[in-house]
Amino acid sequence: MKNDWRTVTFFCSNGKVIYLPMVSAGRMNKKVPAPTVSLIAVAKEAGVSRATASLVLRNSPLVAEPTRARVKAAMETLGYIYNRGAANLRQNRTGTIGLVLSNISNPFFSTLTAGVEEANDASEAICLIANTADSPERQSRQIRRLREHNVDGLIICPAIGSDQKLIDELTRLGLPYVQVLREIPYASGDVVTADYALGIERAMAHLVETGRKRIVFIGAMEMHSAALARLDGYRSAIRHFGLEELPVIAGTRDHRYDEEALDRLFDLPEPPDAAICYNDLIALTLFHHLGRRGMIVGTDFAVIGMDNLPQAAAAYPPLTTIATLPQRIGAVAATLLQKRLMQPERPGERFVITPELVLRNSS
Amino acid sequence: MKNDWRTVTFFCSNGKVIYLPMVSAGRMNKKVPAPTVSLIAVAKEAGVSRATASLVLRNSPLVAEPTRARVKAAMETLGYIYNRGAANLRQNRTGTIGLVLSNISNPFFSTLTAGVEEANDASEAICLIANTADSPERQSRQIRRLREHNVDGLIICPAIGSDQKLIDELTRLGLPYVQVLREIPYASGDVVTADYALGIERAMAHLVETGRKRIVFIGAMEMHSAALARLDGYRSAIRHFGLEELPVIAGTRDHRYDEEALDRLFDLPEPPDAAICYNDLIALTLFHHLGRRGMIVGTDFAVIGMDNLPQAAAAYPPLTTIATLPQRIGAVAATLLQKRLMQPERPGERFVITPELVLRNSS
């Protein structure tokens, strides 16, 4: 009646003000018919103290076997549910980690997420997810939000355009982090990434072996480290094999690319005969494009993608691709973060996954 | 030294026992150089009481303007960070919701997740994700885990094989929930789903209009409600148009299907001339299959998929598909859950998204 407001404010990580009527909030609280059963209730039921019950919870070797049994029985009969929130307040750790990605609906990232989940399962951690949509401002907001929720650490793929400020903020907030895929230059700390350059070089070698000479790189994205590495791989292979470098075709965020620029290349006296694509989705779009031009993928023109998404194998023709193993990257990152949580002071580690060239019929 | 154990036990939702050495745990705590700055520190700095500082936090109209300014300034200078965990303990709500899906790496689910995120952004909620891998046991474990983390509610796509027990458990745990896509029969509560049957019927009508007569359904999955609805749609359309029902081709979990069974159909005197697929990934796999048989998709044989994944548009030929709008489903589910949190007692709502037929060249 009075106090019929409730807000989330400026200090709670964003500028919005949201009023929730107190009445509803009160209703919301009474989740269950029974009043919540806490450790106190369990202790009383078992005829021991709160402290002992707590020790049983944590499987301490300090409690005697019969006592432990009694307490466990009490928990069972009362339907006790562990309240991690209360424990967290005291312990200052929550068993949650933040997963900060540019866009979960990107299959590459969602597979990475599955890898993180897999590893989390073993370490009893749980993921809070945040979408940055590749905006550094949004990223910063999301990080503060995660910090308020007391995540123990972050697995983060820095949004395009992030710089040292990101690392500074993470340090200021005291948040341990593992960077995945992309990385801020000179940042200390853990990194898990794939050696994209090496993957591209191997793919180029394969194309050269099978007689391709005019190889174009399609779908260069904004300049984050993972994108630069791919281009580097392409260029160093071009030099290594003494080929002519063709103009790089720019990519767009929706897995397409500058079709006109590519068409101009096809009109050259010596048109390209193969393409390395920034990722599988672009490669599959390219299939479409080539089809319209009446070219047969795999014979007239070789296409190699990157990522090895499930649909690469199911495409027609099946797509040769560089597997970047997102699931493994996610799993390694999660494991590395747990390691850092255990030993905050240990020096940063770099984990580089070597991509695998998966040969199929498109090359 | 003493107490050098720390465990997560039987009562903490799973049977595993994990010992973390206390020493590391202690280290882990000192996140920042500075001691954590709490509301008490802010209050002292601003020369007011804890209570007043708290009121400022929540933008209460009760505090006088000059006081509010002083407190805000103090927060700024001290670098105060809101501790939601502490607030949650008192308020008994966390601003987190659990998202329980069978597999996040499935593009359909990851897009749905993006939709949930989108809506959460508006309501200041944040997602904890859990993978069930379509196992009811795992699902039950994950739900208990989320409950321990005090999520306010759940958005859940019941694992294949779930039954009334799931609903009972959610009720017992006092967890408000919104079911998405699949649903337990006779469960009360909110549901967001797509009218798959209607989508399939429309696609069938389109095929019939364009002269197809022998239409096969490919990729029927295990029997959850969403799968059943698709089959229902297929069968009712078959009856409605007076067509002959062909044997349904079973699907597998990795987006493939029983190829042998389909090959047998092609050897019939009257082979099929069109297919409706359980989802786009199966349809794209089918492209491959048809290619091997030397059939041209779109002329010799029509293919219609379901979901409208980005790769459907980029496929060759572009895939006609039934858009099931996962992003919207996610957003609606998240909004509905917030509504339920505000008004726990209101009757359950069903939200049915009507799929859209997206015509492209494969049909």
Add this chain to the structure above:
DNA sequence: GGAAGCAATTAGATCGATCTAAATTCGCCT
């Protein structure tokens, strides 16, 4: 018998916020 040692248990403080109920201050009116 008393001290020492060990195993098992516990009282009470604590984490950092919110909520209740009461106290204080202020302006204004008689």
Add this chain to the structure above:
DNA sequence: AGGCGAATTTAGATCGATCTAATTGCTTCC
């Protein structure tokens, strides 16, 4: 000057766990 209501502010309890620093029993040993 005193009183009243409204506007501010605050003390203290509280949420449900963990952690510290004892305390309580028992053996055992001199």
